[in-house]
Amino acid sequence: QSLFAPYTDSIDFFKGHNPFDLIKKYLSPLYVYNEDVLRTRCRDFKNLSKDSKFTVSYSSKANSNPFLLNIMREEGIDVDVMSPGELCTALAAGYTKEHISYVSNNISSEEMLLGTKNCKIIGLDSLAQLEMFGKVSPNSKVMLRFNPGIGAGHHKKVITAGKETKFGVNPDELPDVQDILKEYNLQLTGINQHIGSLFMEPSSYLQAVEWLLDFAEQLDLKQLEIIDFGGGFGIPYHKHASEPRLDLKQTGEKLDSLLTSFRKKTGYNGSFMIEPGRYIPAESGLVLGTVYSTKQNAETTFVGTDIGFNILARPMLYDAYHEIEVFRENYDKEEAVEFIPQTITGNICESGDILAKMRNLPEINEGDLVALLDAGAYGFSMSSNYNMRLRPAELLITSSGKLELIRKRQSITDLFNSIEIKNPSKDLTT
């Protein structure tokens, strides 16, 4: 069935299952995950640092399906949550309090209490939030995010440090921090930062690590239990160009030399933490969709699919690149294929609903399936019901090749769950 599927074929992503059968059974579009790839990416991090108190805490905003979280938990990865919903998915995946960190931004005092009671630590992001926390939960432990001034990321919308971001407390506000801590008898047991998302080369990250370690020296290190450097580890989206992987071995070695000398110099005995999101699930997931039309407008060939930006928002939001593969039912390998530039779109009523512009692919026909690769992170988790379309099912291909439906496709009735009006879907004729 693979008209053009070099990547999924090379790793046997579908483990012998026919993508057309999956779509017939679970409907289109469909998120599909491969357990082996997910476990491999978890293990990449297990050897990152030799430090005995080093924790990898997965940032679950990238993908919070509890079945996938459960696999990460089995692999010894902790979890970061940033909302009550993410906290509940972590608990549903079997995580216990000691392995969950609540890393927040602009939350209510109720949410602060929820975070502090159900997680090993709550992380806050401003003086105002620290003060609010002091009032509702005096005499507690707290983690505070600082802005290292160094940002990095694949798009300006995901750079989260430096002068132009809403994140973190500025280091020169430390005296005010100390005053608030004292006033409410809070213990600053954690500090964190997150410079941004998707670096393929670790120099800015390591620079920020150095910065945070230097900064930590001004604090009461006996009280400090966690120094958390954030996430941002990128994956090679440009598979056709054999984009090299981020060198985690070298990153780990450089990181360790900073951590070791910090421990030696300061006697720090707490833990270190990182928060990778994307790196862990991205490559384990793809989204399959159906081609319903092809058309020509002036110079452009448009290929119309059911993967709108309600299903995969990244191309629309960040001009993000996802590799595209094409499947044709009963495709005969002898048939010649012609590669031509095509613009692949979704079915949402906005001109920006484009997955790829003028991508050189085999000429796509109606009835073909397309797969958008590396959609396991910030794919389903950013999907929506825009245009009142349904969020798709999520399917896991297990290591033994079994299919597990890990999230059902929404129904029209689900859309009406929060609207107090009669749901007319039963009266529809087809």
Ligand code: LLP
């Ligand atoms: N820690 C914190 C505090 C974060 O805000 C994030 C992501 C992470 C860790 C994990 O970052 P990662 O390792 O995934 O880069 N929707 C965007 C990415 C947004 C990242 C938001 N924060 C995208 O699709 O590219």
